[in-house]
Amino acid sequence: MFYREAGQFKTSYAADMAIFPIRQDRIGLALILLVAFVAIPATGNAFLLETMMIPFLILSLAAIGLNILTGYTGLLSLGSAGFMGVGAFACYKLATYFPHVNILIWIVVSGVASSAVGVFFGLPSLRIKGFYLVVATLAAQFFLDWAFARVPWLYNYNDSGAIEVSTATLFGVPVTGPNATPATRYLVALTIVCAMAWIASNIVHGRIGRMWMAVRDMDIAAELIGIRLFRAKLLAFAVSSFYIGVAGAMMVFLWLGAAEPEAFNIDLSFQLMFMIIIGGLGSIVGAFFGAAIIHLLPIGLRALPAALGLNIAGATVEQLTFMITGALIIIVLIVEPNGLARLWQTTKRKLRVWPFPY
Amino acid sequence: MSVLYAIFVDPFAQMAAAPDLLAQTIWEGLVGGVLYALIALGFVLIYKASGVFNFAQGIMMVFAALTLVGLHEKGVPAWVALGLTIAAMYALALGVERLVLRPLVNQPDIMLLMATFGLTYFLIGFGELVFGGNPKTMITKELWLPDGAIDLHILGGTVTLQKLDIAAAAIALAMVAGLGFFFQKTRIGRALRAVADDHQAALSVGISLEQIWVVVWFAAGVVALATGIMWGARSDVSFALQVVALKALPVLILGGLTSIPGAIVGGLIIGVGEKLGEFYWGPLLGGGIERWLAYFIALAFLLFRPQGLFGERIIERI
Numbered sequence: 001m002f003y004r005e006a007g008q009f010k011t012s013y014a015a016d017m018a019i020f021p022i023r024q025d026r027i028g029l030a031l032i033l034l035v036a037f038v039a040i041p042a043t044g045n046a047f048l049l050e051t052m053m054i055p056f057l058i059l060s061l062a063a064i065g066l067n068i069l070t071g072y073t074g075l076l077s078l079g080s081a082g083f084m085g086v087g088a089f090a091c092y093k094l095a096t097y098f099p100h101v102n103i104l105i106w107i108v109v110s111g112v113a114s115s116a117v118g119v120f121f122g123l124p125s126l127r128i129k130g131f132y133l134v135v136a137t138l139a140a141q142f143f144l145d146w147a148f149a150r151v152p153w154l155y156n157y158n159d160s161g162a163i164e165v166s167t168a169t170l171f172g173v174p175v176t177g178p179n180a181t182p183a184t185r186y187l188v189a190l191t192i193v194c195a196m197a198w199i200a201s202n203i204v205h206g207r208i209g210r211m212w213m214a215v216r217d218m219d220i221a222a223e224l225i226g227i228r229l230f231r232a233k234l235l236a237f238a239v240s241s242f243y244i245g246v247a248g249a250m251m252v253f254l255w256l257g258a259a260e261p262e263a264f265n266i267d268l269s270f271q272l273m274f275m276i277i278i279g280g281l282g283s284i285v286g287a288f289f290g291a292a293i294i295h296l297l298p299i300g301l302r303a304l305p306a307a308l309g310l311n312i313a314g315a316t317v318e319q320l321t322f323m324i325t326g327a328l329i330i331i332v333l334i335v336e337p338n339g340l341a342r343l344w345q346t347t348k349r350k351l352r353v354w355p356f357p358y
Numbered sequence: 359m360s361v362l363y364a365i366f367v368d369p370f371a372q373m374a375a376a377p378d379l380l381a382q383t384i385w386e387g388l389v390g391g392v393l394y395a396l397i398a399l400g401f402v403l404i405y406k407a408s409g410v411f412n413f414a415q416g417i418m419m420v421f422a423a424l425t426l427v428g429l430h431e432k433g434v435p436a437w438v439a440l441g442l443t444i445a446a447m448y449a450l451a452l453g454v455e456r457l458v459l460r461p462l463v464n465q466p467d468i469m470l471l472m473a474t475f476g477l478t479y480f481l482i483g484f485g486e487l488v489f490g491g492n493p494k495t496m497i498t499k500e501l502w503l504p505d506g507a508i509d510l511h512i513l514g515g516t517v518t519l520q521k522l523d524i525a526a527a528a529i530a531l532a533m534v535a536g537l538g539f540f541f542q543k544t545r546i547g548r549a550l551r552a553v554a555d556d557h558q559a560a561l562s563v564g565i566s567l568e569q570i571w572v573v574v575w576f577a578a579g580v581v582a583l584a585t586g587i588m589w590g591a592r593s594d595v596s597f598a599l600q601v602v603a604l605k606a607l608p609v610l611i612l613g614g615l616t617s618i619p620g621a622i623v624g625g626l627i628i629g630v631g632e633k634l635g636e637f638y639w640g641p642l643l644g645g646g647i648e649r650w651l652a653y654f655i656a657l658a659f660l661l662f663r664p665q666g667l668f669g670e671r672i673i674e675r676i
Binding site: 074076124127128129130131132134135136138139142143145146149150151220266270273274277315316318319320321322323324325326327328329330333334337 | 461462465467468469472473476477478479481482484486487491601604607608610611615646649650653654657660664675
């Protein structure tokens with residue numbers, strides 16, 4: 001009804017190729033950003049910000065990173081949690097050596113460390129493909145997981161073996177550590193995620209993104225039309241690990257405040273994989289959808305029995321969450337193999353011509 | 359210099375100094391390898407017949423073992439429980455074929471792989487819901503599995519062989535022989551090989567894909583049950599075993615995804631390599647390197663043979 005593009009004429013090529021060609025989309029995006037930047041921090045309580053919104057944003061960023069690798073370039077990876085850990089530990093080490101440098105700089109720079117590790121473990125991808133590559137990335141996952149627990153230098157030789165975040169300030173306001181309010185941390189996370197999502201969207205819609213998609217669709221054909229597989233694949237690993245590493249640093253510094261090596265075990269890798277499957281492979285907005293479902297659904301399920309007045313044990317709810325997540329993945333794959341992002345596109349197309357079928 | 363000595367000379371000096379310890383380590387590696395190979399076997403069966411990389415094989419193993427022990431705890435006699443568990447694995451195969459594989463037919467391989475991720479999570483939740491999340495003890499005595507150990511006095515020392523491990527190796531051997539016979543000599547086996555070769559050609563000569571899929575998933579389920587009993591007897595039956603099952607992946611790619619002998623040889627290489635590495639080189643790195651060594655061994659092999667040791671040569675066409 002309101003979603004009509006009648007009267008919106010595109011007069012230039014740029015306008016025609018815009019990511020949001022319809023005015024209502026742009027208004028919608030502006031509204032979402034307005035709610036995210038103003039309404040949620042102003043009205044949200046600590047629970048909403050701390051347990052729902054901050055993790056959602058961080059996991060979305062990690063999912064965008066994984067989507068660049070798996071969704072756009074077609075390289076399956078189960079090492080994402082390891083790369084998140086690299087980001088977190090790199091940020092922690094940098095912050096201990098140079099405590100006076102602004103923490104936000106280290107959060108972003110730690111992505112570079114993760115990127116380097118990602119490229120190293122991406123090297124086998126030049127020779128091995130598909131399922132075989134999954135095992136190569138599992139090697140990264142288990143090796144990094146082991147290193148976080150066994151190399152004491154990484155956690156500054158402290159007794160607990162965990163890393164803890166001290167207070168750091170930005171314009172005099174604490175943004176990390178125990179003194180930072182959830183609202184500040186939320187705003188910082190939101191700013192980083194928005195900026196990086198915007199950059200990612202530009203990368204994948206440009207020449208590099210098309211190169212990656214060509215490699216995904218058929219790498220030999222891509223090679224024949226002049227794409228250097230070596231560069232394309234390693235670049236995908238580098239960019240993807242950068243995003244994942246930044247998300248890892250944010251996870252410890254802006255969300256958890258402290259982390260043990262177990263925080264970066266293979267379960268997290270699986271969860272990220274599920275996010276991009278459910279959200280949609282090869283879609284930036286899909287990463288947000290997937291993160292919302294995988295992170296918020298269990299929270300909702302946990303709250304549901306109490307809301308309905310049922311008395312179900314906590315463990316049972318956990319198990320049901322596992323079952324529902326698993327079933328959901330299979331259902332999504334059967335009903336819409338391209339994930340929620342495609343569903344969203346279909347809905348928009350239907351809305352534009354409503355009430356007619358086409 | 360001392361670092362090089364510690365890496366390249368010292369471990370071998372240790373091996374030469376105590377050959378009985380070396381033999382013991384290799385034996386343990388072989389036994390571990392047999393068990394990895396059994397899990398890998400389940401993967402290979404399914405991959406050959408349906409092209410599905412079944413990530414859920416590990417959880418199927420845990421699920422089968424849990425069902426067996428859980429039923430026995432409820433008072434069902436051990437052998438009846440075994441029969442019921444096999445029936446449960448058949449039901450699982452039917453369910454997977456009907457609800458997962460059939461709707462996803464003709465989808466790209468990666469989608470099917472991801473569907474098995476979903477299946478893994480579903481089975482974890484379901485298994486815990488029905489049987490509880492606590493570790494259970496495998497019913498070895500009731501299934502007439504031997505316990506105790508044989509001490510061999512060789513090489514100037516003692517090498518201890520657990521009888522259970524010998525039984526595991528024997529069962530693995532019997533299973534591989536049985537599967538080999540089944541594949542080569544029976545009617546369904548021939549149909550299975552036809553499907554593995556070419557789905558469409560198999561369909562056109564009247565082989566029912568649905569039926570074949572149920573058969574392979576059931577066969578993989580039975581393999582999973584045997585593996586689960588063996589792993590369960592060595593440690594408790596719990597969902598932690600699933601992580602152990604992931605070790606079957608390097609075994610699998612080392613041996614080649616489509617080869618049953620490859621799974622066995624790969625399993626033995628990984629098993630021995632990882633035990634030797636942990637025992638002789640592990641202390642240099644602070645121990646616990648077993649967790650990732652297997653993957654690195656497999657990677658090293660892959661860089662030279664991307665299709666694995668016995669895998670079919672990958673031919674790529676436009």
